[in-house]
Amino acid sequence: MFDELILVQEAHRPRADAIKNRAHLLDTARQLFDQNGVEAVTMSHIAEAAALGKGTLYRHFKDKNDLCQALLDDDQRAVQDRTLERMRQSPDALDNLLWFLNEVVLFVERNSAFLCSATGVSGSLQHPAHWWWRQTIHALVKQLNLPGDSDYIADTLYVMCDVHTVYFLRQVRGYSHDRVMAGLYDLVQKLHP
Numbered sequence: 086m087f088d089e090l091i092l093v094q095e096a097h098r099p100r101a102d103a104i105k106n107r108a109h110l111l112d113t114a115r116q117l118f119d120q121n122g123v124e125a126v127t128m129s130h131i132a133e134a135a136a137l138g139k140g141t142l143y144r145h146f147k148d149k150n151d152l153c154q155a156l157l158d159d160d161q162r163a164v165q166d167r168t169l170e171r172m173r174q175s176p177d178a179l180d181n182l183l184w185f186l187n188e189v190v191l192f193v194e195r196n197s198a199f200l201c202s203a204t205g206v207s208g209s210l211q212h213p214a215h216w217w218w219r220q221t222i223h224a225l226v227k228q229l230n231l232p233g234d235s236d237y238i239a240d241t242l243y244v245m246c247d248v249h250t251v252y253f254l255r256q257v258r259g260y261s262h263d264r265v266m267a268g269l270y271d272l273v274q275k276l277h278p
Contacts, residue, residue, distance in 0.1 A: 107145045110135050111159065114152055123153065123198040153199040164192050168221060178228035179277060182242075185225065186269050189218050189246040194255065194262065200248040219243040231276050238276060245269060 113135040117126045128149055132142040146152040168185060175181055193200065223239035231238055244250060254260045260268075 103145075106137060106141055110137065110142055110145055110152070111156060115156055118153075118156075118198060123149075128152075157196055157199050160192060160196060164188055165217065178225050179273070182222065182225040182229065182273060183270055185221055186242065186246065186273070187266055190251055190262070190265060190269070193246060193248050193251045197248055197252055201252070218246060229277055232278065233276070242269070242273070245272075 110131065114126070114131045117130060117134055126149075128142060128146075129139065131152070132139045135142070146155060168188065171184060172181060219239060222242050223235065226235045226239045226242070251265065254265050255262070
């Protein structure tokens with residue numbers, strides 16, 4: 086019975102070429118999206134630029150939204166890994182909070198086209214993939230022992246990291262990344278006694 090379990094597990098393990106193809110498709114899609122914008126790139130463009138068949142592309146991703154979600158997931162995982170490493174290395178809650186806010190805003194800026202594409206829902210503050218941002222911000226705010234309602238403070242900082250807020254500040258108001266971050270840092274500094 087144990088041998089059968091091993092065979093079942095091995096049957097579900099992706100082949101090395103499938104893993105390589107998936108990574109190549111994601112890299113190709115990211116490059117095309119960066120060069121041409123998400124809306125202008127089709128699945129056919131991605132398959133052609135990757136020099137892989139459409140069947141290979143569709144075995145990995147059911148549509149462009151699925152592919153965009155995979156790009157977001159990979160980047161989100163990288164942010165989470167950096168955050169966990171940072172929290173292990175640095176006990177300073179204020180520095181960690183400021184660092185984390187910058188990481189989240191950079192993530193939003195890097196991925197705003199994906200976050201706002203198609204349904205526009207993936208950029209929502211209620212999206213489960215982003216809820217850990219709020220949890221991390223809240224934990225750091227609690228460590229700082231800021232006066233006032235820590236839930237409300239965390240929610241306020243979280244709202245400032247939403248894709249729609251960052252888009253408004255960067256594209257409509259014309260603020261630079263540095264100005265957005267300086268404003269967030271100033272807000273946190275004023276809350277911290």
